[in-house]
Amino acid sequence: MAGLTLLEVLEEENILEKVKEDQEFMRKALNKMHRRYSLIGDVRGVGLLWGVELVTDRITKEKATSEAEEIMYECLKQGLSFKVSKGNVLQLSPPLTITREELEKALEILNEAFLKTNAIA
Incomplete structure (x- = not known):
């Protein structure tokens, strides 16, 4: 691959197509978690960059900061x-x-962390 530009590598390796498939896979998996765990207030993302907002109440949108830290450390x-x-x-x-x-x-680990915090709706 010596001498290839980044764009050439991305094209040769079909990275864009792979990311599109991974995006859909992540969207489905994270939306399933959103439906399952009341702690998840919203899921947003594009490609392989995703944000999972944690809230103590989906109506008031109060931030679940201690829970986010607990899940991160788990x-x-x-x-x-x-x-x-x-x-x-x-x-x-x-x-x-x-x-x-x-x-x-990675998504399995994240799901298990939610289970350990008893975040089920």
Whole structure:
């Protein structure tokens, strides 16, 4: 790959098509979690950049900051690292080259962390 530009690599490796497929996979998985866990107030994303807003009440939208921290640390124990912004938004941004198996494992770890916080609606 010596001498190739980034755009050429992205094109040769079909990264754009892969990201589109991964985006749909993440959308379905995160929306399923949104329906299952009352702690999730909103899910927004494009490509492989996603935000999962945690709230103590979906109507008042009160930030669930301690719960966000608890979920983040639970995920870290299992090897999943992400950033929390605004105190209550889980920022998920895996690398574009993540495999489907790795993506499934990451979402499984996140789901297990929600289960441990008793966030079921």
